[in-house]
Amino acid sequence: MSEKKLITPRKLSGFMELLPHKQMILDEMIEKIKNVYQNFAFTPLDTPVLELSEILFAKSGNSIDKEVYNFKKGDTDICMRYDLTVPLARFVAMNSENLSYPFKRYQIGKVYRGERAQKGRFREFIQCDADIIGLDNLPLVADAECLNMVDKVFGALNLDIVNRISNRNILFGYCEGLGYKDQTQDILIILDKIDKIGQENAIEELAKIGVKQEDCNKFIALTLKKGNFDKVIEEIENLTDNETYQKGITELKEISSYLKCYGLDQNRYMLDIGIIRGQNYYTGTVFEAIVPTHPEFGTVCGGGRYDNLAEYFTDKKLPGVGLSIGLTRLFDLLDQNNMLPEHSLTNIDLQIIPLGNTLLHCLELQTYFNKKIVCDVNYDNRSFKAKMREANKREIPFIIVVGEDEMNNLKYNLKNMKTGEQQLLSKEEILKTLGC
Amino acid sequence: MSEKKLITPRKLSGFMELLPHKQMILDEMIEKIKNVYQNFAFTPLDTPVLELSEILFAKSGNSIDKEVYNFKKGDTDICMRYDLTVPLARFVAMNSENLSYPFKRYQIGKVYRGERAQKGRFREFIQCDADIIGLDNLPLVADAECLNMVDKVFGALNLDIVNRISNRNILFGYCEGLGYKDQTQDILIILDKIDKIGQENAIEELAKIGVKQEDCNKFIALTLKKGNFDKVIEEIENLTDNETYQKGITELKEISSYLKCYGLDQNRYMLDIGIIRGQNYYTGTVFEAIVPTHPEFGTVCGGGRYDNLAEYFTDKKLPGVGLSIGLTRLFDLLDQNNMLPEHSLTNIDLQIIPLGNTLLHCLELQTYFNKKIVCDVNYDNRSFKAKMREANKREIPFIIVVGEDEMNNLKYNLKNMKTGEQQLLSKEEILKTLGC
Numbered sequence: 001m002s003e004k005k006l007i008t009p010r011k012l013s014g015f016m017e018l019l020p021h022k023q024m025i026l027d028e029m030i031e032k033i034k035n036v037y038q039n040f041a042f043t044p045l046d047t048p049v050l051e052l053s054e055i056l057f058a059k060s061g062n063s064i065d066k067e068v069y070n071f072k073k074g075d076t077d078i079c080m081r082y083d084l085t086v087p088l089a090r091f092v093a094m095n096s097e098n099l100s101y102p103f104k105r106y107q108i109g110k111v112y113r114g115e116r117a118q119k120g121r122f123r124e125f126i127q128c129d130a131d132i133i134g135l136d137n138l139p140l141v142a143d144a145e146c147l148n149m150v151d152k153v154f155g156a157l158n159l160d161i162v163n164r165i166s167n168r169n170i171l172f173g174y175c176e177g178l179g180y181k182d183q184t185q186d187i188l189i190i191l192d193k194i195d196k197i198g199q200e201n202a203i204e205e206l207a208k209i210g211v212k213q214e215d216c217n218k219f220i221a222l223t224l225k226k227g228n229f230d231k232v233i234e235e236i237e238n239l240t241d242n243e244t245y246q247k248g249i250t251e252l253k254e255i256s257s258y259l260k261c262y263g264l265d266q267n268r269y270m271l272d273i274g275i276i277r278g279q280n281y282y283t284g285t286v287f288e289a290i291v292p293t294h295p296e297f298g299t300v301c302g303g304g305r306y307d308n309l310a311e312y313f314t315d316k317k318l319p320g321v322g323l324s325i326g327l328t329r330l331f332d333l334l335d336q337n338n339m340l341p342e343h344s345l346t347n348i349d350l351q352i353i354p355l356g357n358t359l360l361h362c363l364e365l366q367t368y369f370n371k372k373i374v375c376d377v378n379y380d381n382r383s384f385k386a387k388m389r390e391a392n393k394r395e396i397p398f399i400i401v402v403g404e405d406e407m408n409n410l411k412y413n414l415k416n417m418k419t420g421e422q423q424l425l426s427k428e429e430i431l432k433t434l435g436c
Numbered sequence: 437m438s439e440k441k442l443i444t445p446r447k448l449s450g451f452m453e454l455l456p457h458k459q460m461i462l463d464e465m466i467e468k469i470k471n472v473y474q475n476f477a478f479t480p481l482d483t484p485v486l487e488l489s490e491i492l493f494a495k496s497g498n499s500i501d502k503e504v505y506n507f508k509k510g511d512t513d514i515c516m517r518y519d520l521t522v523p524l525a526r527f528v529a530m531n532s533e534n535l536s537y538p539f540k541r542y543q544i545g546k547v548y549r550g551e552r553a554q555k556g557r558f559r560e561f562i563q564c565d566a567d568i569i570g571l572d573n574l575p576l577v578a579d580a581e582c583l584n585m586v587d588k589v590f591g592a593l594n595l596d597i598v599n600r601i602s603n604r605n606i607l608f609g610y611c612e613g614l615g616y617k618d619q620t621q622d623i624l625i626i627l628d629k630i631d632k633i634g635q636e637n638a639i640e641e642l643a644k645i646g647v648k649q650e651d652c653n654k655f656i657a658l659t660l661k662k663g664n665f666d667k668v669i670e671e672i673e674n675l676t677d678n679e680t681y682q683k684g685i686t687e688l689k690e691i692s693s694y695l696k697c698y699g700l701d702q703n704r705y706m707l708d709i710g711i712i713r714g715q716n717y718y719t720g721t722v723f724e725a726i727v728p729t730h731p732e733f734g735t736v737c738g739g740g741r742y743d744n745l746a747e748y749f750t751d752k753k754l755p756g757v758g759l760s761i762g763l764t765r766l767f768d769l770l771d772q773n774n775m776l777p778e779h780s781l782t783n784i785d786l787q788i789i790p791l792g793n794t795l796l797h798c799l800e801l802q803t804y805f806n807k808k809i810v811c812d813v814n815y816d817n818r819s820f821k822a823k824m825r826e827a828n829k830r831e832i833p834f835i836i837v838v839g840e841d842e843m844n845n846l847k848y849n850l851k852n853m854k855t856g857e858q859q860l861l862s863k864e865e866i867l868k869t870l871g872c
Contacts, residue, residue, distance in 0.1 A: 007494045009529035009749035012486055017527065019534055020479035020541065027480050041784045041812035043456035044463050048560050049485060049546060050448055050505075058443045069486075069514075071507030078505075079447065091453065093445035098455055100830055102816055105456065110485060115510050124484050134816070141795060141815045148803075214842065261799040311443035311748050350476045359577060363697040367584075376477035379577045380570070381539055394536055 027245035058312035093313035131322030144258030164272035173245025450559035529749035567758030580694030600708035607680025
């Protein structure tokens with residue numbers, strides 16, 4: 001046979017892949033997020049990773065974003081999903097008769113964006129979404145429920161965040177009130193980037209699209225308002241009696257009262273009129289959570305209210321509100337900053353090391369222990385010394401070495417690998433010692 | 437504004453998508469499988485859904501199977517993974533220095549095959565794989581551990597299976613012993629389809645490739661051997677003294693002794709020489725589990741031993757053994773046969789229905805209950821009657837209706853929706869009544 005040519009094993013760049021220890025940490029984080037979503041009575045949804053391009057780009061008239069992975073299979077034009085919201089819209093439109101409303105679903109799944117890979121940007125990443133969809137209408141308390149969940153999720157992840165909340169009706173109404181209704185989108189785009197470009201450049205850009213100098217300053221001043229919810233509301237509630245603006249004020253007051261009932265810590269959320277969120281489908285509440293000790297993390301969770309989830313697929317009116325956590329990026333940031341939750345290196349509670357001709361007996365023991373704990377027999381061919389070294393390196397908390405004496409006497413030396421302490425015990429006593 | 441043209445919401449055919457109740461059942465099955473894998477000290481792995489085509493088709497010299505979703509992004513030739521084994525090989529080859537051996541990993545993830553959609557065939561499906569990889573060598577007890585896990589997984593899923601086990605060395609050695617070593621692959625392909633084409637056609641095909649008439653009969657007779665492990669071994673162990681064949685016999689005997697130590701029920705596994713498994717990378721143990729009451733389900737779990745996992749990527753010798761469950765197909769079959777595990781329609785333990793101006797109080801109550809149970813406030817705008825109807829339809833087990841009296845007295849009527857029974861209780865008593 002001719003010699004085989006080896007292919008260098010490698011993965012696509014921009015795709016996260018973890019070694020076992022890190023993967024266990026990520027899985028545990030997913031589990032915690034899932035538990036919060038479930039605790040609030042959200043049910044799981046799992047849509048396909050692939051969608052018809054026509055569906056995914058219904059909004060843009062089938063002009064497919066360059067970032068999206070898109071291909072043909074036979075005659076079918078297919079895309080990999082780039083978020084979990086369009087698939088949700090498609091799902092709800094298809095199944096609207098078979099759902100209970102408000103429909104609360106969570107979906108934790110991978111989405112794909114084939115953008116240029118760069119540090120901190122992933123082409124495949126896990127989104128953890130939770131949305132509430134109403135039929136015809138959805139009370140504002142649903143928005144507050146999502147805000148409450150943001151607080152609870154990051155509480156479960158043990159991460160101190162501040163959720164910056166606004167309501168787009170404020171800036172919508174302010175534009176309207178000052179006579180710039182038709183330029184609302186353009187103005188919001190500029191206001192959205194004050195942080196990046198600075199106030200002076202923002203004023204310049206506003207002036208360029210025809211905003212009067214004095215109004216420029218007003219827009220900037222309002223956009224910069226942030227702080228304690230009730231205090232900021234008090235400061236801005238009389239700026240204009242425009243109806244849309246006042247709707248925003250009323251909604252913010254209502255949200256504030258709900259958040260107090262939920263008992264949220266006021267240090268963990270604030271009103272921030274500068275929160276705009278690019279996507280123009282948000283119509284009311286918007287929010288972005290940040291980690292105040294690490295502003296460079298940017299937004300770790302965002303979301304908001306949209307008036308009509310599935311308008312491209314159905315005449316039914318389906319208002320919704322939701323939140324989304326980009327978990328892969330968050331995990332990567334935490335990892336780089338040594339902020340990952342602690343997790344033991346191994347998932348093994350007890351390892352059995354057979355010595356001499358005791359393997360069969362060790363398998364019986366393992367079967368006994370497996371009913372209660374994670375137990376493993378190290379049946380590798382390496383030397384006893386190598387196995388002990390390995391157990392140490394892997395930080396396996398307890399081991400028993402089973403030689404023929406142990407097998408015959410049914411008593412085993414349980415070794416605590418951290419303290420070095422040993423106890424001669426029966427299998428029943430071992431379980432008891434390990435807390436079962 | 438011109439009227440929007442609606443796009444009919446639809447998904448790609450061959451992609452499973454479930455309503456919430458079914459999704460909860462599937463998730464619970466995944467959870468059970470995961471728990472068994474973890475109990476045996478397997479750690480999670482999550483590889484990307486996309487791989488370089490060169491990697492995925494290293495074995496076939498980059499000739500890409502038509503079934504596989506394949507596309508270009510810029511200059512990069514990309515495939516969606518069609519199984520979890522090649523990605524595992526790539527991962528182990530890339531990270532071989534950073535793993536502990538035997539490396540035990542599980543991966544539960546979606547794989548893609550763009551084959552023609554037909555009933556029971558899916559283009560996207562969940563595979564639940566567990567593999568054990570050794571460095572240089574891997575004792576045979578690892579094979580037995582996988583067989584034990586097959587038993588435990590289906591035990592956890594409450595599904596009666598029979599695991600049909602063989603060792604490819606038996607037929608390899610038999611071919612060799614009868615002088616057909618060079619035709620081994622062709623002979624195995626024919627023997628593998630006896631069930632489909634019948635004995636006579638199989639004999640005919642064997643004759644066509646030059647197998648003598650008497651040997652044809654011998655091959656068929658051996659392939660049809662199945663039943664109690666030790667009994668079948670006894671029947672066939674002296675058929676030939678070919679070395680490979682005898683290696684197979686020795687390995688089967690060893691496996692048998694391990695399975696007894698694990699305490700497996702002998703009704704749930706058997707020796708079946710007819711188990712060959714198409715993929716030619718299996719080199720020893722092979723197995724396929726079936727549901728004897730539903731032979732039409734076919735193989736619900738399969739796997740085996742391979743000598744060298746990553747031979748296309750590294751010179752390191754990495755023997756392995758693993759099992760794989762095609763969960764999407766299994767779920768679909770169970771569903772069609774009304775064999776899905778039971779699961780309550782809802783995940784809600786208690787629903788609060790506000791009446792009059794009590795919403796804020798209900799949110800406080802929910803926050804109290806959420807610490808222990810899944811509790812939901814039905815804040816929908818529909819009528820009280822509609823909400824009660826909905827709670828009934830969704831089979832929500834307990835509700836409390838909170839009007840102003842309840843709010844003022846801090847006593848609530850806990851209604852058991854199944855029995856209709858009501859009890860006037862404080863929130864603390866409610867938790868106690870619900871078993872917290």
